[in-house]
Amino acid sequence: MGTTVSSESPARPTLSLSHRLGHHAGVASIAAFFVICVVAFTISTDTFLTTGNLLNVLRQSAPLLIVATTMTLVITTAGIDLSVGSTLAFVGALAAIALHAGAPDTLVLIGGLVLGGLIGLVNGYFIAIAGMPAFIVTLGTLSIVRGAALLITQGYSVPVDSNGWFVALGREWLFGLPLPAVIAVAVMLAGWVVLRHTRFGRYIIGIGTNAEGVRRAGVNVRGVIIRVYVLSGVAAGLAGLITTARLGSGSSNQGVGFELAVIAAVVLGSTNLFGGRGTILGTFLGALTIAVLGNGLILIHVSPFYTQIIQGAIMLFAIWLNTRIFSPQRRKKG
Template sequence: MAGGKKAGLGLFRNAGPLLGLMILSIVLTLLSDRFLTVDNLLNVARQVSINAIISVGMTLIILTGGIDLSVGSILAFSGSITAGLLAGGQAILPAILAGVAAGAILGLINGLLVARAGIPPFIATLGTMTAARGFTLVYTDGRPITGMEEAFRFLGGGYLASIPVPVVIMAAIFLAAYIMLTQTRFGRYIYAIGGNEEAARLSGINTKKILLAVYTLGGVLAGFSGIIMASRLNSAQPTAGTGFELDAIAAVVLGGTSTAGGVGTVGGTLIGAMIIGVLDNGLNLLNVSSFYQQVAKGAVILLAVYVDKKRKGG
């Protein structure tokens, strides 16, 4: 009986998010004839790609039992660094690498605060969130950065075989993350730390090293998302990414990853990100006020956390 119940819960964890996405899509298709069109679906995929890429890093962090509130600020800082260099005449590749490096450094700082200094992830990343936003405002002087060369726009606005480039990048990142989590020792260590960090340490896993790597990867992916956003908008906004950490956490939790760590998949996170994106798009098509959209999104997040709590209780 217990084994059957456990198997049923596991099936629900995997199938539940996908079923929710299907039901939401069916409802929106019935309510709006503009939803199920090729152009709109490609637009949804492009919009989802930013949050989805951030959510990959957030998945790795939450799997270890942590959290990262700084990803939105890292996105803004990395995008501003790249845009500033491009506006100053720097070549595209070095500018992109500099932006990614900025994200990696901020992610590494998060890892050092959590793994070495022993500061709780919520507090550590709250501090870096505020600091990174301040760095962005100082660097940009509070003004958008524009004047980037046309070729840079391909990263966020171009197409490959009729598929938006950000969607192709998103798919590649999710595939790499899936292989890493399921086929490598590093991925097994992430799950082990989330399951029981002390037991993982006693079994010989260098937990501090793994945490440093995970938070650094989170910073890299957030930074790269900021660069894609700057490319798509052809400008870097100092306020970009505000609230993105909440969307990323929502996508991870909606996708079935446990907030306690140790349980979850990047496939589920992709579905969770799609749910957030489809919900936003559908409410826009239905001309729902942005104020009510925030209420709806909050309700979905609370529902996901409640379901996660019931699963752990079961």
């Protein structure tokens, strides 16, 4: 008896530790990879770890951080939003045209957010109410919205007057940090609170795990899904406004491939591509990793074409890990 107890008792803490490591393995791995990238680029070039370069990385990655936050919510519901890059371009281009026509800065800001939300509402309607696959719906809106951006700009870049306060949205500083970075951090904190500490966040996770079970519990699943896509559209609209303000112009070419970078950041951060599990901290690390990779490869004079190849390879590897690690666990839960 005594021998049996002594041999079994150490197994319990081992299982507990294994469970904890497994639960946070994705975030830990992307954190380790992020540190490796920072160390590698710090050794490779003298300019990477300078204050100016790090602040520049934060400023440039702000749109990615903002949209990746709401994409985490979308993917946690087992959905996808491929239209965020086109929404960014459309809202940014329309904002530049409106400012060029003399519209008030405040009206342009509010209008841009509302327009992004409306695009998200259209996505949410066809996905939640019409029952169409999210991939097909958002692929369609990607094409429509990008086409609309090309139509209103005729393929030209529209300059923004720098006299108003609108450009401060992308160029101003606050607390010694670029304002876009401050906005991005605020959005990510809000996303973390929503996902982890609100009923709405629990519904999002529940829908990704077992939507029918959540519906039978009395939750308006369709309403939750629609709100998630509206939030994704608003975030893409905000990213478009910030990008236009930072660059000083709006263009239909902005945000090309942006949706891939956003999805890569979310999946790299260990959010389950099949729904039911999302982490804002992991998304934050995933987005910064992509930003650091892009910046570091440029500083060591690697061709930007290789940057795209590396980003695609990392995304493919992340999806493979998602399939191998999370999918079996999901089947066990089922």
